[in-house]
Amino acid sequence: MSDHINELFDEDGNLIGALLTAEAWTAVKPVVLAKLGLAEVARPEVMPEPTDDWETLKEYWDFPYPVDTDVACEHCGNATDDWAADDPRKFRLTAANLAGLVSFQCQNCQAKVVKKHFKDTITTECTPFRDDKVRSKEGRY
Structure with missing residues (x-):
């Protein structure tokens, strides 16, 4: 079409659909x-932190190093x-699995900080906030 x-x-x-x-x-x-x-369901501006997911990760923590709670933003x-x-x-906290x-959101500059916990190391990525995103292309769950 x-x-x-x-x-x-x-x-x-x-x-049957489109x-x-x-x-x-x-x-x-x-x-x-x-x-x-139908009325559009209003989404809260700020989603609650997924602390249950963080607690589950800590409960099943099997990395050879202790649970790390430090976070740093490279941008600000x-x-x-x-x-x-x-x-x-x-x-x-915005996500944990x-x-x-x-992943975290910096409350100072809104950057996204992602910590990837591997067997022997932790890597951190910091992505600056972009206000010019196309909201219709964002993943929503």
Whole structure:
């Protein structure tokens, strides 16, 4: 049909749905929701920290080094020895998983700090905040 819309058909050729690109969905979303009588669910501006995921990672910690809680931002110099103990927080936990991937948001410059815990080492990546992101192309879970 177009580069923005892919129609989906069942085995008998009946139209059962359509896939829209992010750009197309952004353009038609308000109209579609209004036609279907649906209200858009407001998302909180700040998602809660996934502290349960952090606790699970600590519970199953099997790295040969102790749990590390230090976080540092390469872009603005913000740093802490224990992110969870800071009040107010210098870094917000944004993700943690059992594989050892933990990410934070610097509360000073909004940069993303990612700590990757490997068997014998920890690597850290720091990505500066970009205000010019295309919000319709962000992953939402």
